[in-house]
Amino acid sequence: MFRNEAMLQARFLHKNIVSIHAVSLAPLALALDLCSGGELRDFLSNKEVKYSWSLLLKIASDIAEGLRYLHSNNPRFVQCRMSCIFIYI
Numbered sequence: 001m002f003r004n005e006a007m008l009q010a011r012f013l014h015k016n017i018v019s020i021h022a023v024s025l026a027p028l029a030l031a032l033d034l035c036s037g038g039e040l041r042d043f044l045s046n047k048e049v050k051y052s053w054s055l056l057l058k059i060a061s062d063i064a065e066g067l068r069y070l071h072s073n074n075p076r077f078v079q080c081r082m083s084c085i086f087i088y089i
Helices: 002-010 040-045 053-072
Strands: 020-025 029-030
Touching: 002 020
Parallel strands: none
Antiparallel strands: 020 029
8 A cells, every 4th residue: 555655646746736756665754845834733823933824825826736746646546534734845
């Protein structure tokens, strides 16, 4: 299952989709794009920072653009586990 998901994810080439650069099956590991902002949940829950509406709208727009790309593939890819823990900044 890990191998199949990694191969599926490796097909996606889009600026708003994290790319896989390498896969190891023993031990199980992925080399992904660096997303220095971390998970969206942690990013937004930082109470010490006030985010501008323009930044929040940009993030929402980037997420929608990435989802549109996933849904436009043939065969269509539907992300059933969409959550802020699977979105990286």
